[in-house]
Amino acid sequence: MKRFVEGESRQQLILFPDQLDDYIAEDNPVRVVDVFVDEMDLLKMGFKVIPADTGRPSYHPATMLKIYIYGYLNRVQSSRRLEHETQRNVELMWLLGRLTPDFKTIADFRKNNTKAIQSVCREFVMICRKLDLFSDAFVAIDGSKFKAVNHRDLNFTRAKLKYRLNLINESIAKYLSQVDSADRQEALVAKVCVERLENKISNLKKEVKRLNKEEILECEQSGIIAFLPKPQTSGNQAKGLFGKRDFIYRHESDTYDCPGGEQVTYRFSREEKGKIIRRYWSSACLSCPIKAQCTTGQYRRISRWEHETVLEVVDARLEQQPDMMKIRKSTVEHPFGTIKYWMGSTHFQMKTLKKVGAEMSLHVLAYNMKRVLKIMGAIPLMKVLTA
Numbered sequence: 181m182k183r184f185v186e187g188e189s190r191q192q193l194i195l196f197p198d199q200l201d202d203y204i205a206e207d208n209p210v211r212v213v214d215v216f217v218d219e220m221d222l223l224k225m226g227f228k229v230i231p232a233d234t235g236r237p238s239y240h241p242a243t244m245l246k247i248y249i250y251g252y253l254n255r256v257q258s259s260r261r262l263e264h265e266t267q268r269n270v271e272l273m274w275l276l277g278r279l280t281p282d283f284k285t286i287a288d289f290r291k292n293n294t295k296a297i298q299s300v301c302r303e304f305v306m307i308c309r310k311l312d313l314f315s316d317a318f319v320a321i322d323g324s325k326f327k328a329v330n331h332r333d334l335n336f337t338r339a340k341l342k343y344r345l346n347l348i349n350e351s352i353a354k355y356l357s358q359v360d361s362a363d364r365q366e367a368l369v370a371k372v373c374v375e376r377l378e379n380k381i382s383n384l385k386k387e388v389k390r391l392n393k394e395e396i397l398e399c400e401q402s403g404i405i406a407f408l409p410k411p412q413t414s415g416n417q418a419k420g421l422f423g424k425r426d427f428i429y430r431h432e433s434d435t436y437d438c439p440g441g442e443q444v445t446y447r448f449s450r451e452e453k454g455k456i457i458r459r460y461w462s463s464a465c466l467s468c469p470i471k472a473q474c475t476t477g478q479y480r481r482i483s484r485w486e487h488e489t490v491l492e493v494v495d496a497r498l499e500q501q502p503d504m505m506k507i508r509k510s511t512v513e514h515p516f517g518t519i520k521y522w523m524g525s526t527h528f529q530m531k532t533l534k535k536v537g538a539e540m541s542l543h544v545l546a547y548n549m550k551r552v553l554k555i556m557g558a559i560p561l562m563k564v565l566t567a
């Protein structure tokens with residue numbers, strides 16, 4: 181073992197520092213967690229800070245919250261692993277005053293305080309705002325998919341809902357064909373299932389409607405300058421035919437100029453997924469020499485949302501400032517990527533949207549805290565938190 185770095189003998193007598201505090205450096209992030217939780221009004225956040233008069237004393241919500249914030253900052257999200265960490269991790273021993281709640285207590289706290297945990301995340305965002313860390317009024321929006329823990333029978337896609345609804349409808353038909361008192365009860369049960377699934381479908385439809393860009397219209401109407409590429413929904417371009425971009429809209433006449441030099445005129449409107457869609461085509465299609473490049477049907481039909489001008493405006497704005505998409509990427513994609521990396525292969529520990537919301541808040545809080553620690557450092561941040 182000569183010429184290698186050698187460890188000490190396990191039998192070597194050593195003098196530990198007099199205080200646990202000596203193990204924790206002045207700028208250790210665990211001190212920020214401690215100060216942040218201690219300075220917060222937990223009652224206002226929605227935690228139960230008044231102990232019950234009877235029964236075994238419970239852990240203070242501050243203790244439990246510290247465990248979670250520390251855990252999420254250090255990529256330990258599971259309650260069982262957090263329990264182990266409280267028993268062997270010096271930083272956690274310091275943070276909790278050597279308290280070691282069991283995993284069930286740790287898990288129950290996260291499960292029972294979903295709203296309050298979300299408020300804590302919001303509180304940290306408010307602190308960041310006070311610190312002027314959001315100096316630019318630039319909001320980048322993106323979507324991301326996170327793996328959830330859910331039984332396959334309890335997660336629904338539109339196709340799956342449709343399939344299951346058909347199955348249930350078939351079952352109902354079968355039940356109703358056997359009209360006697362015993363079967364009637366089962367039919368009622370199935371009917372309840374259908375209603376429940378129909379509700380889900382209707383909620384999904386509402387969500388689709390909500391996502392179909394009305395939000396962009398609202399942005400424009402309320403003076404928010406949005407940058408967004410116009411969605412290309414037509415499949416013609418993929419088939420090698422002229423795309424919608426090859427048709428130039430003329431506001432004055434409410435017509436399109438087609439690649440064949442003809443005028444594509446308005447024909448009728450109809451509602452699709454809650455939106456008024458205007459339909460256009462040209463009578464010249466029938467004798468058009470370049471029809472093969474344009475459509476496989478009789479006429480090339482163009483659909484236009486009644487508020488499509490808004491999409492054209494935001495699209496044109498983006499073309500003038502193409503760097504906006506790069507800024508959006510660097511602003512919003514980094515947090516999602518980092519949070520997913522920290523989450524590991526299994527993203528969420530809990531089930532149901534409400535509980536997952538609390539978990540996501542803890543991840544976001546940990547991400548924000550790490551960013552602020554990186555920007556400001558632990559000691560200045562603690563000074564701000566205690567000011």
Ligand code: SF4
Pocket residue numbers: 438439440441442444462464465466468469470471474475479480
């Ligand atoms: S097929 Fe119709 S829409 Fe297409 S280029 Fe010819 S005339 Fe214009």
